[in-house]
Amino acid sequence: MHPILKVDISELSVSERIQLAEDLWDSILLECDASEFPLRESQKQELDRRLGLHRQNPQQGSTWEEVKQRLGFDK
Structure with missing residues:
Protein backbone atom coordinates (compact mmCIF):
# COMPACT_ATOMS: atom_id res chain seq x y z
CA MET A 1 0.00 0.00 0.00
CA HIS A 2 1.29 3.44 -0.90
CA PRO A 3 1.83 5.43 2.31
CA ILE A 4 -0.28 8.36 1.12
CA LEU A 5 -3.34 6.15 0.66
CA LYS A 6 -5.54 5.04 3.53
CA SER A 27 -6.60 16.87 -9.94
CA ILE A 28 -3.47 17.03 -12.11
CA LEU A 29 -5.25 18.82 -14.95
CA LEU A 30 -6.65 21.44 -12.58
CA GLU A 31 -3.13 22.47 -11.63
CA CYS A 32 -1.55 22.38 -15.08
CA ASP A 33 -1.58 24.62 -18.09
CA ALA A 34 -2.44 22.92 -21.38
CA SER A 35 0.83 24.26 -22.81
CA GLU A 36 2.65 21.87 -20.47
CA PHE A 37 1.31 18.97 -22.56
CA PRO A 38 2.14 19.85 -26.16
CA LEU A 39 0.78 17.59 -28.88
CA ARG A 40 2.97 16.12 -31.58
CA GLU A 41 2.02 17.04 -35.13
CA SER A 42 0.77 13.48 -35.75
CA GLN A 43 -1.55 13.79 -32.73
CA LYS A 44 -2.92 17.10 -34.00
CA GLN A 45 -3.53 15.58 -37.42
CA GLU A 46 -5.36 12.60 -35.91
CA LEU A 47 -7.57 14.88 -33.80
CA ASP A 48 -8.36 16.99 -36.87
CA ARG A 49 -9.18 13.84 -38.86
CA ARG A 50 -11.55 12.58 -36.17
CA LEU A 51 -13.20 15.97 -35.79
CA GLY A 52 -13.72 16.08 -39.55
CA LEU A 53 -15.37 12.65 -39.51
CA HIS A 54 -17.63 13.72 -36.68
CA VAL A 67 -19.81 3.21 -24.11
CA LYS A 68 -19.87 2.76 -20.32
CA GLN A 69 -22.94 0.55 -20.60
CA ARG A 70 -21.38 -1.56 -23.36
CA LEU A 71 -18.22 -2.01 -21.26
CA GLY A 72 -20.22 -2.90 -18.17
CA PHE A 73 -19.24 0.16 -16.12
CA ASP A 74 -22.85 1.21 -15.51
CA LYS A 75 -23.43 -1.49 -12.90
Whole structure:
Protein backbone atom coordinates (compact mmCIF):
# COMPACT_ATOMS: atom_id res chain seq x y z
CA MET A 1 0.00 0.00 0.00
CA HIS A 2 1.29 3.44 -0.90
CA PRO A 3 1.83 5.43 2.31
CA ILE A 4 -0.28 8.36 1.12
CA LEU A 5 -3.34 6.15 0.66
CA LYS A 6 -5.54 5.04 3.53
CA VAL A 7 -6.73 1.94 1.66
CA ASP A 8 -5.06 -0.87 -0.25
CA ILE A 9 -5.91 -0.18 -3.90
CA SER A 10 -6.14 -3.89 -4.67
CA GLU A 11 -9.11 -4.08 -2.29
CA LEU A 12 -11.10 -1.61 -4.42
CA SER A 13 -13.48 -2.77 -7.12
CA VAL A 14 -12.57 -2.14 -10.73
CA SER A 15 -15.06 0.72 -10.97
CA GLU A 16 -13.67 2.28 -7.78
CA ARG A 17 -10.11 2.07 -9.14
CA ILE A 18 -11.21 3.65 -12.41
CA GLN A 19 -12.90 6.45 -10.46
CA LEU A 20 -9.73 6.92 -8.40
CA ALA A 21 -7.64 7.18 -11.58
CA GLU A 22 -10.09 9.69 -13.06
CA ASP A 23 -10.05 11.76 -9.85
CA LEU A 24 -6.25 11.72 -9.78
CA TRP A 25 -6.01 12.77 -13.43
CA ASP A 26 -8.60 15.55 -12.90
CA SER A 27 -6.60 16.87 -9.94
CA ILE A 28 -3.47 17.03 -12.11
CA LEU A 29 -5.25 18.82 -14.95
CA LEU A 30 -6.65 21.44 -12.58
CA GLU A 31 -3.13 22.47 -11.63
CA CYS A 32 -1.55 22.38 -15.08
CA ASP A 33 -1.58 24.62 -18.09
CA ALA A 34 -2.44 22.92 -21.38
CA SER A 35 0.83 24.26 -22.81
CA GLU A 36 2.65 21.87 -20.47
CA PHE A 37 1.31 18.97 -22.56
CA PRO A 38 2.14 19.85 -26.16
CA LEU A 39 0.78 17.59 -28.88
CA ARG A 40 2.97 16.12 -31.58
CA GLU A 41 2.02 17.04 -35.13
CA SER A 42 0.77 13.48 -35.75
CA GLN A 43 -1.55 13.79 -32.73
CA LYS A 44 -2.92 17.10 -34.00
CA GLN A 45 -3.53 15.58 -37.42
CA GLU A 46 -5.36 12.60 -35.91
CA LEU A 47 -7.57 14.88 -33.80
CA ASP A 48 -8.36 16.99 -36.87
CA ARG A 49 -9.18 13.84 -38.86
CA ARG A 50 -11.55 12.58 -36.17
CA LEU A 51 -13.20 15.97 -35.79
CA GLY A 52 -13.72 16.08 -39.55
CA LEU A 53 -15.37 12.65 -39.51
CA HIS A 54 -17.63 13.72 -36.68
CA ARG A 55 -18.65 16.90 -38.49
CA GLN A 56 -19.48 14.89 -41.62
CA ASN A 57 -21.76 12.55 -39.69
CA PRO A 58 -22.45 13.75 -36.12
CA GLN A 59 -24.99 10.93 -35.51
CA GLN A 60 -22.38 8.22 -35.98
CA GLY A 61 -20.63 6.93 -32.89
CA SER A 62 -21.67 6.40 -29.30
CA THR A 63 -22.33 8.62 -26.33
CA TRP A 64 -20.14 8.22 -23.26
CA GLU A 65 -23.10 6.66 -21.45
CA GLU A 66 -23.51 4.07 -24.23
CA VAL A 67 -19.81 3.21 -24.11
CA LYS A 68 -19.87 2.76 -20.32
CA GLN A 69 -22.94 0.55 -20.60
CA ARG A 70 -21.38 -1.56 -23.36
CA LEU A 71 -18.22 -2.01 -21.26
CA GLY A 72 -20.22 -2.90 -18.17
CA PHE A 73 -19.24 0.16 -16.12
CA ASP A 74 -22.85 1.21 -15.51
CA LYS A 75 -23.43 -1.49 -12.90
